Amino acid sequence: MIRTFLYFLSISLLLAITTQAQVKDSIRIKPLADSIAHKRDTTTRKLVTKPLSKSKDSLVYTTSGGLRLGLDVSRFVVKAFQPYRTDITVQADAQINKRLYGAIELGYNRTSHSDTNYTYKGNGQYVTVGVDYDFLNKKATGEKNMVYGGIRYGFAHNTYESPAYKLHSDYWSSTIEGSYPKTSMTAHWIELIFGLRVEVLKNFFLGWGVREKIMVSNSASDTFQPIVIPGFGTGGKRSQFDVTYSVSYYIPLYKVKIHVPREKPKKQ
Amino acid sequence: MKYLFLILLFTAFVACEDETKTCDQTLLADLGINFKKDSLDGYINKDTIWPKVTLYALGKDTILSSVARSSVFISLSPLADSSRFYLKLDSTKTPDTLTFRYTRKPNFVSAGCGFATFFTLDTVISTYHTIDSIHINNKEVNSSNDTHLSLFFIY
Incomplete structure (x- = not known):
């Protein structure tokens, strides 16, 4: 319980730092936003470039698109609470157009547990693929902060076994020993995500997300569900809630066209 | 909105608890039997209480003694794959012997509980001194607290 509280506290602190960083960002960007909208000046931000063409209703800008590579650090916190679990998750996302980002996540899980009743060993990999939709209205065209909702398709392959287990019966005063052989299973699920990513240093992002995972199909036998399905969570569950906290680095690679509606001149 | 977020976070931490530490389900896969009084040739069946039930597996400890x-x-x-039980329902009644034939299967209940034996009933054989008839309601004997068998009596 105390550990839960401490964890909660540390996450809250991290969140506070993130929020603060965002506030600073918006203050810094505000005058820039005005200058872009009205003067189309070159700004101090390198990411903002010249308008490509003029039309009556909108201006087309290009902004730098690239690959954001991240590590989900919340998986290391999971290890502290569930010592039998070792998870590593890397994330990547790339901007497709103004609002849409393609996202992919790769991960590995190893589960190992041993007590007086049974021993368990399992390991597997997973991948999720999907898109994020950015709700945040940008203050500057080069701004990369995101408040997003996303959807993912997840697939996991897991191998697991129970090298030894015991079955007790008090009434029959018996103990039977057995083992469950190495078995492979696959799982498919859908994830719904809400989260944000904030550029705290140049090209360096912190982000958190909450996600609900809904199992679509799971090939594991009902008599022995794996303790952990990589990327999903507890085996045998229909749905699973999860929180992620990631640090990522952004590598600019290409240009993305962005349409900015032109503000109508005010009538005086 | 702020509170909703806090609740969401809290549920996440609850979900993060060590699942190998607690066994929240019963590991006992016991076979449940209830007693029914059959009146009007099976048209009216009512639950019935026997005053002095004695029960044990042949050659083993007593489960119930005159309760x-x-x-x-x-x-x-x-x-x-089979076990036999002695069942006496009242001091004046002739005892019956129930024989169960079944298949056994180890089943992983949860990370906290480990494995338990689950049974699938195949046949139930009985003497019919006091028991009139037997009805199998559910063949799967797992950790769900079910009534697998109904014994019918006419008196």
Whole structure:
């Protein structure tokens, strides 16, 4: 319980730092936003470039698109609470157009547990693929902060076994020993995500997300569900809630066209 | 919105608890039997309480000794594919012997509980001194607290 509280506290602190960083960002960007909208000046931000063409209703800008590579650090916190679990998750996302980002996540899980009743060993990999939709209205065209909702398709392959287990019966005063052989299973699920990513240093992002995972199909036998399905969570569950906290680095690679509606001149 | 977020976070931490530490389900896969009084040739069946129920597996310890019961739970033998039980319902009644034939299967209940033996009933054989008839309601004997068997009596 105390550990839960401490964890909660540390996450809250991290969140506070993130929020603060965002506030600073918006203050810094505000005058820039005005200058872009009205003067189309070159700004101090390198990411903002010249308008490509003029039309009556909108201006087309290009902004730098690239690959954001991240590590989900919340998986290391999971290890502290569930010592039998070792998870590593890397994330990547790339901007497709103004609002849409393609996202992919790769991960590995190893589960190992041993007590007086049974021993368990399992390991597997997973991948999720999907898109994020950015709700945040940008203050500057080069701004990369995101408040997003996303959807993912997840697939996991897991191998697991129970090298030894015991079955007790008090009434029959018996103990039977057995083992469950190495078995492979696959799982498919859908994830719904809400989260944000904030550029705290140049090209360096912190982000958190909450996600609900809904199992679509799971090939594991009902008599022995794996303790952990990589990327999903507890085996045998229909749905699973999860929180992620990631640090990522952004590598600019290409240009993305962005349409900015032109503000109508005010009538005086 | 702020509170909703806090609640969401808290549920996440609850979900993060060590699942190998606690066993929240019962590991006992007991066979449940209830007693029914059959009146009007099976048209009216009512639950009935027998005043002095004595129950044990042949050659094993006593489960119940002269107690009033409307239902009983018995633990099938995990060592063999059949087990036999002695059932006496009242001091004046002739005792019956119930023989169960079944298949056994180890089942992983949860990370905290480990494995338990689950049974699938195949046949129930009985003497019919006091028992009139037997009805199997559910063949799957797992950790759900179910009534697998109904014993009918005419008196």
